[in-house]
Amino acid sequence: MCQIFAGQDPDNYASETRSMRLNGYSTSIRLEAAFWRVLDDIAAREGVTVPQFIAKLHDEVIELRGETRNFTSLLRCACLIHLDRGGEVARAREAA
Template identity: 55%
Template structure:
């Protein structure tokens, strides 16, 4: 079983920081390369750059939920949910289909059951 995971290209789990502007302030976000690749795909679907996507997610998250304690962790969860929603059929695997064109309720209806949190 472990070979499936340990055979990953080490470059995928190397982390790197990228600079983005959030509310006009330059900030640095450190993520593993795999997550940057997924964010590139998500952003590209809607004609955005990764910094534009990060700023938009940050702004919408603040508007809906208030401040977030760990934005990098939030981005990792976004990547995981994106991939899970592709597997469940909620988000088409065809990257030419913009995410903004999808009905969010229909997409979320395909979301796999959540992971139980430890008590």
């Protein structure tokens, strides 16, 4: 079982830092490469750049919660939700 997880390409979990602006401030976000690929996909589907998508998500979290505690974890969870919903779509297609 663990071979599936342990045997993955180390490039998947290599850290990658990207600089962007959030609420007018320059910041850097560090995530694993696999999460950046998912964010690239989400942004492309939304028709925006990754920084634009992240800025919009950040603004929405501020509006809903008043703060963004652990924003990188929120981004990782957003990626998991996106991947899970993709699985739901695939399962719905198979059932039809």
